[in-house]
Structures are given as structure tokens and as C-alpha cells.
Amino acid sequence: MKNIKKYKKIALLACMIALNGFTVSCSSDYLETDPTTAVSEDAAYSSASNLAAIISGMHRNMYYRQNSNQGQNGQGGIMIMMDALGEDLVFPSTGNGWYVSTVRWQDQVNENASNDLYPYQFYYALIRNANLVIKNGPNVPTVNSSEETVVKQAIGEAYAFRAFCHYMLVQIYGKRYVPATNNTQLGVPIRLTPDEVPMKRNTVEEVYTQINNDLAEALSRLSSTRTSKSHFNDKVVLGLRARVALTQGNYALAASSAKLARNGFSLMSNATYTSGFNNLEGNGEWMWGATIIADQTDYFGNFGAYMSRNYNSTNIRQAPKAMNSKLFAMFPSTDVRTKVVDPTGAHTSLSLPSTFSKFPYTSQKFLSASVSDSRLDVPYMRAAEMYLIEAEALARSNDEINSKIVFNQFMQNRNPSYAGAVTTGNAYITEILNNRRIEFWGEGFRFLDLKRLNQGLDRTGANHSAVVVNNVLTVSNTDNRWQYLIPRTEINANPLIEQNPL
Known part of the structure; x- marks a missing residue:
């Protein structure tokens, strides 16, 4: 992360550069999130180091609040939204209100809602900046092979950013990808140039085709070398390819990509698992994430200000995050993932102040730096995901034997008493999926998994408060709310865009 600090002014220029095209072409300057006039556009692309600084700034924007809404x-905020929409992240009280509208499935049905706009704004701003790097990067002057490598890395990361962001956007605002069909349903506009001319929505199939093309471009430019785990390298891009292939039902590619991606990343020990998920660089399992350095903290806006158990914020004192009690009951006490959840809510090991509300099944998976410091490392990708993608993909390819080799290796790390998978067929796939649920609790996968699997929402029989969820306990898999509405600001700026049905 040191490049972010050193070149902060140059890195943040990317948004300012893009604003020039936005305001002229379609007045969609609502997407402008971090403007600065600190340096000129020419300076931004005058050297390899400045180009790298723009990429570092984009990685910084992955965890930095860019508007007034904390x-x-x-x-990290979008990760919370994606899990708040599901059944496994439980809000035991409304607290001071953060993400409660998301829990109640109210954000995505209101085209004027701030949380309906935010993912659209966030990802397209990153895409715009990626397009600027892709356009201008080849013309950056270099004087030696080292600088050529820096430019190649920056452009490769820009392609990875563009793929990742289109992937998130099409999952949130488009209809689900249906394997073995033409997928002509509406996705999102594919933005490949930094100009922001009005565009129609591309089909879901077209968006995924572009995502895969960009991942291939990124792989052709990236190696295993990177400045820190906050950046992309070839293994992270392979991990993204595994995610995308699993979503598309391309199980052979999902399995092979996941296996390649996790090479060199070992599963963490049980002791590390219970230490607070706060050591990106030191944890051999973490493939990609964010470390928030002290002088760039967002205090009450950090991921840890909502998801940790020990930070002294109103949200955590009043509404600590809990695990679905039915999910918790599926796993034995010998499984390390149950040890970060306290069925009593007391968390005696943390010596929480008396002002902290106590609710059953609250989690201490995430621990902030201290009671007065909300920083914690934000996990975007871990080797555990690659194990579970590979196991699921092999199982769906009717290769249970090899699937169980991978799955048992993973499970025996998480639960030393696990004797091996004895389920078969659909029951075995369900076992894998349930392990995805508990493994990635709080890491932003659940809504996207439910949508990928064409499953409905079912919060019944667990520890959800009917008041908190506003009685949204079930949602059919055919409900229109699985697609966020296109934000009204985009519709006003882009006359070619078509709204999702209510």
C-alpha cells in the first residue's frame, strides 16, 4: 500500500480526468466520486511510476469512502449489502440504522435510493479509470525494461479491474446467468472506453463474454509478482476466472482455474482462523484483500466499524452481527468456524464493556485493531474459496472421487475430527454449499450465491427478528427484487437505458 500514500495526488486524478468526459457527454457526473485538480492529465501518464500510482489509487478506492454516506x-460496504440481503448474516436489532433498509429488501426496489445507486456508481467509476489506463498506458514513456514491466503490470491490473467490476454489476443489476442457454436477458452496459456516451444495456451473455476476454488480457500481462496483496496478480485473476466460470456453469474451467489459483496459498491454521481475520500480508491463505493503513482510516466508515465485534461504535454496541442459528447448528463444535460464534453472545474472551449489547450467536470472526481503532483487513479472495469452487465444480461434473479429495483436505483443516465426506449426489453438493455459507459468512457472497443457484431466500426458523427484517422472511426465486433497479440518475443521464421491472 505504500504506493497509494506516496502518489496519492496523482492516483486520485483518474476520477478528475474522467469527469471531463462525463459532464460533456451525458451529464452523468453523479458517478464522480473523488475529484481532484492536484496534477494535470499529462503528468498522470508521463511516467511508469505515475501510471502505477493510478492503479494504486484504484485499489485504495476499494476501501475508501468517497461520499458523505459512511x-x-x-x-467492503457492498460486501455487507450482499450478505445483509441473505439469510446467514443476522441483524439482531436495528441499531442506529445502517444497512437495515438492505436487510428489508428496500434498497433495490427504490431507483432513488442511495444504496441502489452506490454499487452502480462505485463499479462504473472504477471501470472508467481502468479504461483510462488501458487507453493511455501504451503511450507512457519508458527508459528500461523495469519500467516496461511496471506499465505492463498496470495495464494488466486495469483489465482485471474492468472484468471484476462488470462481473459485480451484471450480477447485481442483471438477471442471473442461466447455463446452457443463450442468456439474451438484459445485463448492464459494457463500457470499454473512457467516454460516457449513452449506451443500451448489453445482454447477460455479452457481458460475460467481455468479462472473460478481459480476464484473458489480464492473464497475458500479469505474473505472480506484485507490490502487495491489495493488487492483482495472475493467481487472483485465475481466482476471478474460477468465480466467473462457476457462475456460468463452465465447471471444467472453474475447477482447473481454482486449482491453479490456489497454488502457493496454504489453508490457514485453526489458531489463525480465530485470531480476527486481520492479517492480509501475513496470512498465507489470503490471496487478495485490503489493508487500511493508519493515516488513511475512515473511522466509523471502515468495514470493521460494522462487522467487527470489538470496535466501540454505536452500530456494533447496539447491533452486533450474528450468524444464522440454523446454519450454526449444522456444524459440530470441533469445527473451528463455530468457535468464532458465541451462542450466548457473551464473548468473555473479549472482555466487552457493559455498554455492548449481547445477543445469541453473535460472531467475533472479525476483530478490529482495537476498541478505538476500527481498522481490519478486508478479505476479497482466499484460497478456501478456490478449494470449495474446485470441489463444487468437480462434483457437478460427476467427478465425485476427485471432488472429495479436494473437499476432504479442506474440511480436515477446518475440522480435525472430520472423517471424510460420506454424502453423495445432490446431498454432497449441498454439503459443499453449506460450507460456503459458514466459511464466507460476512464476506459478501450469500446474495450472489442464492442468485447463481436460483434459490429463494428463507430466513424462517432462525434467529432473525421479524421487526428488524420487516417480515421479509422469504423471497421467491422468481421475484423481480433479485435484480436491483437501474438508478434513476443513470436513467436521467442515459436515455438509451432500460429499467428493470418492479
Whole structure:
């Protein structure tokens, strides 16, 4: 992260550069999130180091709040939204209100809602900046092979950003990808140039085709070398390819990509698992994430200000995050993932102040730096995901034997008493999926998994408060609310865009 600090002014220029095209072409300057006039556009692309600084700034924007809403803190905020929509992240009280409208499935049905706009704004701003790097990067002057490598890396990361952001957008605002069909349903506009001319929505199939093309471009430019785990390298891009292939039902590619991606990343020990998920660089399992350095903290806007158990914020004192009690009951006490959840809510090991509300099944998976420091490392990708993608993809390819080799290796790390998978067929796939649920609790996967699997929402019989969820306990898999509405600001700026049905 040191490049972010050193070149902060140059890195943040990317948004300012893009604003020039936005305001002229379609007045969609609502997407402008972090303007600065600190340096000129020419300076931004005058050297390899400045180009790298723009990429570092984009990675910084993955965790940095770019507007006045403290609940919209980059990728971490969207991760919370994606899990708040599901059944496994439980809000035991409304607290001071953050993300409660998301829990109640109210954001995505209101085209004027701030949380309906935010993912659209966030990802397209990153895409715009990626397009600027892709356009201008080849013309950056270099004087030696080292600088050529820096430019190649920056452009490769820009392609990875563009793929990742289109992937998130099409999952949130488009209809689900249906394997073995033409997928002509509406996705999102594919933006490949930094100009912001009005565009129609591309089909879901077209968006995924572009995502895969960009991942291939990124792989052709990236190696295993990177400045920190906050950046993309070839293994992270392979991990993204595994995610995308699983979503598309391309199980052979999902399995092979996941296996390649996790090479060199070992599963963490049980002791590390219970230490607070706060050591990106030191944890051998973490493939990609964010470390928030002290002088760039967002205090009450950090991921840890909502998801940790120990930070002294109103939200955590009043509404600590809990695990679905039915999910918790599926796993034995020998499984390390149950040890970060307290069925009593007391968390005696943390010596929480008396002002902290106590609710059953609250989690201490995430621990902030201290009671007065909300920083914690934000996990975007871990090797555990690659194990579970590979196991699921092999199982769906009717290769249970090899699937169980991978799955048992993973499970025996998380639960030393696990004797091996004895389920078969659909029951075995369900076992894998339930392990995805508990493994990635709080990491932003659940809504997207439910949509990918064409499953409905079912919060019944667990520890959800009917008051908190506003009686939204079930949602059919055919409900229109699985697609966020296109934000009204985009519709006003882009006359070619078509709205999702209510």
C-alpha cells in the first residue's frame, strides 16, 4: 500500500480526468466520486511510476469512502449489502440504522435510493479509470525494461479491474446467468472506453463474454509478482476466472482455474482462523484483500466499524452481527468456524464493556485493531474459496472421487475430527454449499450465491427478528427484487437505458 500514500495526488486524478468526459457527454457526473485538480492529465501518464500510482489509487478506492454516506465504504460496504440481503448474516436489532433498509429488501426496489445507486456508481467509476489506463498506458514513456514491466503490470491490473467490476454489476443489476442457454436477458452496459456516451444495456451473455476476454488480457500481462496483496496478480485473476466460470456453469474451467489459483496459498491454521481475520500480508491463505493503513482510516466508515465485534461504535454496541442459528447448528463444535460464534453472545474472551449489547450467536470472526481503532483487513479472495469452487465444480461434473479429495483436505483443516465426506449426489453438493455459507459468512457472497443457484431466500426458523427484517422472511426465486433497479440518475443521464421491472 505504500504506493497509494506516496502518489496519492496523482492516483486520485483518474476520477478528475474522467469527469471531463462525463459532464460533456451525458451529464452523468453523479458517478464522480473523488475529484481532484492536484496534477494535470499529462503528468498522470508521463511516467511508469505515475501510471502505477493510478492503479494504486484504484485499489485504495476499494476501501475508501468517497461520499458523505459512511455506510458506503467501497467494496467492503457492498460486501455487507450482499450478505445483509441473505439469510446467514443476522441483524439482531436495528441499531442506529445502517444497512437495515438492505436487510428489508428496500434498497433495490427504490431507483432513488442511495444504496441502489452506490454499487452502480462505485463499479462504473472504477471501470472508467481502468479504461483510462488501458487507453493511455501504451503511450507512457519508458527508459528500461523495469519500467516496461511496471506499465505492463498496470495495464494488466486495469483489465482485471474492468472484468471484476462488470462481473459485480451484471450480477447485481442483471438477471442471473442461466447455463446452457443463450442468456439474451438484459445485463448492464459494457463500457470499454473512457467516454460516457449513452449506451443500451448489453445482454447477460455479452457481458460475460467481455468479462472473460478481459480476464484473458489480464492473464497475458500479469505474473505472480506484485507490490502487495491489495493488487492483482495472475493467481487472483485465475481466482476471478474460477468465480466467473462457476457462475456460468463452465465447471471444467472453474475447477482447473481454482486449482491453479490456489497454488502457493496454504489453508490457514485453526489458531489463525480465530485470531480476527486481520492479517492480509501475513496470512498465507489470503490471496487478495485490503489493508487500511493508519493515516488513511475512515473511522466509523471502515468495514470493521460494522462487522467487527470489538470496535466501540454505536452500530456494533447496539447491533452486533450474528450468524444464522440454523446454519450454526449444522456444524459440530470441533469445527473451528463455530468457535468464532458465541451462542450466548457473551464473548468473555473479549472482555466487552457493559455498554455492548449481547445477543445469541453473535460472531467475533472479525476483530478490529482495537476498541478505538476500527481498522481490519478486508478479505476479497482466499484460497478456501478456490478449494470449495474446485470441489463444487468437480462434483457437478460427476467427478465425485476427485471432488472429495479436494473437499476432504479442506474440511480436515477446518475440522480435525472430520472423517471424510460420506454424502453423495445432490446431498454432497449441498454439503459443499453449506460450507460456503459458514466459511464466507460476512464476506459478501450469500446474495450472489442464492442468485447463481436460483434459490429463494428463507430466513424462517432462525434467529432473525421479524421487526428488524420487516417480515421479509422469504423471497421467491422468481421475484423481480433479485435484480436491483437501474438508478434513476443513470436513467436521467442515459436515455438509451432500460429499467428493470418492479
